[in-house]
Amino acid sequence: MQLTRQTDYAIRVMMFLGIQQDSRLVTISDIAYHFDISRNHLMKIVHKLGQKEYIQTVRGKYGGMRLEREAASVRLGDLVRDFETTLDVVDCKKLTCPITGSCDLKPIMQKAQEAFLAVIDEYTLKDLLNNPADLRSLLGLDDTEELPLQVMAVS
Amino acid sequence: MQLTRQTDYAIRVMMFLGIQQDSRLVTISDIAYHFDISRNHLMKIVHKLGQKEYIQTVRGKYGGMRLEREAASVRLGDLVRDFETTLDVVDCKKLTCPITGSCDLKPIMQKAQEAFLAVIDEYTLKDLLNNPADLRSLLGLDDTEELPLQVMAVS
Numbered sequence: 001m002q003l004t005r006q007t008d009y010a011i012r013v014m015m016f017l018g019i020q021q022d023s024r025l026v027t028i029s030d031i032a033y034h035f036d037i038s039r040n041h042l043m044k045i046v047h048k049l050g051q052k053e054y055i056q057t058v059r060g061k062y063g064g065m066r067l068e069r070e071a072a073s074v075r076l077g078d079l080v081r082d083f084e085t086t087l088d089v090v091d092c093k094k095l096t097c098p099i100t101g102s103c104d105l106k107p108i109m110q111k112a113q114e115a116f117l118a119v120i121d122e123y124t125l126k127d128l129l130n131n132p133a134d135l136r137s138l139l140g141l142d143d144t145e146e147l148p149l150q151v152m153a154v155s
Numbered sequence: 156m157q158l159t160r161q162t163d164y165a166i167r168v169m170m171f172l173g174i175q176q177d178s179r180l181v182t183i184s185d186i187a188y189h190f191d192i193s194r195n196h197l198m199k200i201v202h203k204l205g206q207k208e209y210i211q212t213v214r215g216k217y218g219g220m221r222l223e224r225e226a227a228s229v230r231l232g233d234l235v236r237d238f239e240t241t242l243d244v245v246d247c248k249k250l251t252c253p254i255t256g257s258c259d260l261k262p263i264m265q266k267a268q269e270a271f272l273a274v275i276d277e278y279t280l281k282d283l284l285n286n287p288a289d290l291r292s293l294l295g296l297d298d299t300e301e302l303p304l305q306v307m308a309v310s
Contacts, residue, residue, distance in 0.1 A: 001158055001239050003264075008245055011260060012252070035253060076263065084156050090163055097167070098190060102289035104282060105166060108231065109158075112274035119267035127259060134257035 007083035009037065009045050014074065014125050016139070017055060017067045019132045025064030034139040045083075052082050071129055077121035089113050162238035164192065164200050169209060169229065169280050171294070172222045174287040180219030189294040200238075207237050226284055232276035244268050 016031050028046055032039040046065065049055045056068045067074075081087065089109040092100045100106075129135070171186050183201055187194040201220065204210045211223045222229075236242065244264035247255045255261075284290070 001156060001162075001235075001244065001268075002241065002246055003156055003244055007156075012254075015254070015258075015260075036251070080156075086157065089156065089158055091157055096191070098295075099167075099170070099290050099293045102286050102293055103170075104285055105170075108275065108278050108282065112271045113156075115270040115274045116267045119270045120263065123263050127263065130259055131257050135254050138254045138257055140253075 001089070003080065004084055005041065006045060006085070007080055009041060010049060010079055010083045011076070011128070012037075013042065013045060013049060014054060014067070014079065015128050015135065017065065018071045018125055018129045019135050019139075019141070020066065023066045025058055025062070025066055027064045030064075034141065048083070054079070067125075071125040074125040075121055076123045076125070076127075077117050079125075080117065080120055087113060087117075156244070158235065159239055160196070161200060161240070162235055164196060165204060165234055165238045166231070166283070167192075168197065168200060168204060169222070169234065170283050170290065172210060172220065173226045173280055173284045174290050174294075174296070175221065178221045180213055180217070180221055182219045185219075189296060203238070209234070222280075226280040229280040230276055231278045231280070231282075232272050234280075235272065235275055242268060242272075 012035055013031055016034065017026065020026060028039055028042050031037075032042055046055070046057075050057050050065070053068050054074060055065045057063070057065045088106075089112065090105060092103070092106060097103070167190055168186055171189065172181065175181060183194055183197050186192075187197055201210070201212075205212050205220070208223050209229060210220045212218070212220045243261075244267065245260060247258070247261060252258070
């Protein structure tokens with residue numbers, strides 16, 4: 001029982017944007033490089049973050065993205081709801097279960113899922129940015145914040 | 156964010172055994188046939204249910220399995236803990252995340268996961284067997300409880 005990779009990466013992107021100084025614009029390549037994850041996986045996630053108005057994107061040579069809202073107003077529960085493909089803990093339809101009509105498992109799992117989301121709803125992106133200096137250091141973000149040339153070439 | 160198929164099937168096996176009259180012994184083929192799921196998937200699950208002492212297995216021509224304990228003493232939370240491959244909602248190691256050392260997401264997700272399990276721990280297998288007649292009917296379990304000949308041939 002895990003969050004999908006999509007949700008995991010969406011949270012990472014938001015954290016990466018949250019630790020940028022002076023709301024600096026960053027590219028998908030920046031994030032892919034510093035988290036060592038695939039640009040392809042990030043493309044869809046960044047697109048959806050834009051659609052859902054979590055981030056602002058600026059086109060052009062010096063374009064990139066930054067947070068659309070204050071970190072304190074981005075609820076983690078909303079990110080999870082927006083990025084998980086399903087919130088059903090058991091998918092009765094996918095496995096075409098014959099007892100769906102009289103099964104008491106689903107309401108129990110729904111109650112448990114609500115308890116899970118209620119906890120996450122207490123937190124915002126700001127709660128993930130308590131140690132920006134540590135995060136920046138672990139991600140190898142130095143003062144100049146420049147990518148190696150070979151990475152810039154494909155950004 | 157879903158339970159694995161393994162956990163889903165483990166719960167179904169336990170429900171199937173729970174609605175048997177007079178603790179009748181059933182085979183993997185019985186369960187595979189009535190839930191319309193693969194025998195291969197069920198084999199590993201039944202083996203583990205035996206190992207974890209949820210079920211009793213009887214070998215031989217007229218062998219099969221039945222519940223080891225009263226349904227009211229089988230906590231759903233235990234089944235979930237025993238069958239989920241991981242209880243970590245985010246797997247920081249699998250995706251080798253560089254910020255693991257200073258990331259505040261994991262403790263939040265752990266707290267949410269505990270809230271999830273706390274709800275499930277309030278329920279037992281007995282709570283899934285409130286309507287045994289309905290479940291038996293939906294599963295096509297008639298009075299004679301005999302499998303079609305072609306299914307018995309591979310059981």
